[in-house]
Every structure is written in C-alpha cells, then in structure tokens.
Amino acid sequence: MRTNWAGIVVGAGVVVLAFVGAPMSVDALMWAGVDRPEVIGFQAAVAVGGALGMAGALVAARWWRWVVAAGVVGVGVVLAVSGPPGGGLSLRVRTAGESTVELPVDPFWGVVLAAASGALLIGVVSGARRVGAAWVVGVTAGAGYFGVSLTGALQSHPARVGIVGAAALVVVVAAVLSAERSSESRQVHWIAAGVVLSTAVPTLVVAVLGKPVLGSLVGALIGVALVGAALAAAGREWWAVGGLGLVLAAPFTSLVLLHSVVAGEIWYGWPAAAAGVVAGSLAGRAAPWVVGLCVIPALLLGLGWMDSPLVVWVFLALVMAAVAGCAATAVRTESVGALGVTAAVGFGHVLTAIHGTGSVEGIVGRGGQVAAAVAFVVAVALLHLGTRGKGASGFVGGV
Helix, strand or coil, X not given: CCCCHHHHHHHHHHHHXXXXXXXXXXXXXXXXXXXXXXXXXHHHHHHHHHXXXXXXXXXXXXXXXXXXXXXXXXXXXXXXXXXXCCCXXXXXXXXXXXXXXXXXXXXXXXXXXXXXXXXXHHHHHHHHHHCCCHHHHHHHHHHHHCCHHHHHHHHHCCCHHHHHHHHHHHHHHHHHHCCXXXXXXXXXXXXXHHHHHXXXXXXXXXXXXXXXXXXCHHHHHHHHHHHHHHHHHHHHHHHHHHHHHHHHHCCHHHHHHXXXXXXXXXXXXHHHHHHHHHHHHCCHHHHHHHHHHCHHHHHHHHCCHHHCHHHHHHHHHHHHHHHHHHHHHHCCCHHHHHHHHHHHHHHHHHHHHHCCCCCHHHHHCHHHHHHHHHHHHHHHHHHHHHHCCCCCCCCCCCC
C-alpha cells in the first residue's frame, strides 16, 4: 500500500496552523491586538511579516511541501522560545499615568510567527488543492481563521509545544520522503502575491496618521481599495474572492468575543465550533445554503438575543460551517484563498464604517449584526452565481 506522504504533510500542517491561526485571523488578533498608536510599531511589523509570508508562499507554491515545512518549523520554534499565550486577548496597553505597554511576545518572534503562519496557510491550501481534497481546504479555513475551533483548550495548554513540535517533525519527514516527481503547474501567482501585501496597509496607515482608522471614513476608503484590488486580481474567480471575503469579515468581531469561551471557558463551546467546521467542510453544494442560514442568528443577536445561549451557540456553529463550506466550495487555487483574506480585511473596514463605529459594542450591536446579515446574503448570491452549473467540490491536480 502506497503511503500518501502529501496528505500527511497537509494534515500535520493543519494541526500546527490551528494552534496559532493565520495572519489577520481571530487567533492572531488575540495576541497582536486591534491597531492602535501606542503599539503600532509592533503591530506594523507583525502585519508586514504576515503579508510577506503569504506573498512568498504564493510565489513558491510549486514547492508547497517545503513551504509547509518551513512554516511549521517557524511556528514550532516561536512557540518553544517566545510563544504568545493562547486562550484570550494578551496585548495590554495601560494609559493611566505613565504609559506602559505589555507585549505578548518579543517583537522579533512576533514577526517570525506571523510570517511562518502566513506561509503555512498558503502552503497547506496548495497541498490540499493538489491532493484533490476540497473538504481539507474547508478544515484549513477553520484552522487558519479561528484555530481555537479545532484545538479548544489545547491552544493555551502547555502541551501545545510538544504537539506542534511532533507535527512539525512529521511534516519535515513526510516532505523529505515524498520524492515522486511533481505534476504541478509551474504557474507563479505574482499578481496575487503583490495584492496580498496590501493586507498590511491599514496598519501602516495607522502608523503614519498616529490614530486608529477602524470605523472611520479613511478606514472605509482603505477597505474599498483592498476589496477592489482583490476582486480585480481574481479575474474570473471574483465571485469566489468576494464571497469568501464577506463570509470571513461578517462574524469576525463576534468570534473575538467568543474566543475565550471556545478555548475552554464553557465546555460545550469548542464542540459546537468544531462540529460547524466539519459539517461545513463536508457540505459540498449545500455550502451556499449554510451561509444563508447564518442570517437568522445574526439578526436575532442584533435584536438583543445576545443573552440567549441557544442563539449564540447556533450562531457559532453556523458561522464556522459557513467559513469552512465557503472555502471548500470557492477556494480552487491558493491565490483565491490569499485574495479572499485580502478582501476580508477590506470588507471588515467597510462594514465597521457603515454603522460609524469601530467599538466592539457598535459592531456586535444591532447595526453591526444587520450589516453582517446583509454581508451573508450577498455572499450567498455570489456563491450561487459562481457555482451555478458547476461542481462545488473536488479539485483536479497532481502532487
């Protein structure tokens, strides 16, 4: 029986990615924080590092095994040496009296972590596409976007260093042993690589202006520019990039509030999220309908049902199913995945500006949830438009 070394590389890579998340993800926000002038130097460096990691991986996509290997080794080293704490927001800024900044990780290692996780995200998507497993792309999306949905309390457990180290060793060994000739396309995603660098632009603008832009007109204009660049670069796959970007952006802040819950604060938080990822990854052609179902709990939360546990857990499970299902349906190339992340950053700034506030209360309140519901509706339309008459799952490609 022939060992599927490529599948092993992908599977172990997903495990590592779930412990840290990708750049611009909910997990990354938990240690890098929302852009603010007091720590913008650290945040700008991390944003640029993550963007460079993704861009570099797009350029080197034909060597995806080694991209994944480099990513897992980088993540493993950072977690062993100076890893950020998991399970909750760890970046703190004290402004009373003398300003004190507490960074969750040494700036150098923060940049390495962002670059490594960015490369790992693109590398794993490249591998999943080439082994022909659309559902794995869905699981990868869950790991990269809200990794705690797959790791739960393990994300902050001391055992994570050993688990990541073991998975990294498996990736390196499997990459070395996969010696068969590759039938992969030699296409280099230069345009997508250039566009994905723009994910660092909002943070760099905050560094230049010296004030936050989230929820402002400036932030909205930046968001429109990012979305426009991502859609233009996507060509015929614009529907996939737009749909994925909307699905990632719509529930982002709500998931930030639920991060510590899924990380172990409430025991059934993690199973709800994990079940959503698995169900969405296997949804196939039903994925657009899963995205559409997210509209109902989003509107209920906007109407003040935030205190209803049932609505919250249904929302959590459905949005994770939507993320995984949308990725499995729409991400047919690694460049679509990267451009989808870029569009998500842009849509996030546009959505927060619609109701005129970047505050958590405003985003998860009525205006924010209505905006999220509209985003889900538009995403459904895009997914139906793009998949009409086509198979919604399965990839063709050699390894």
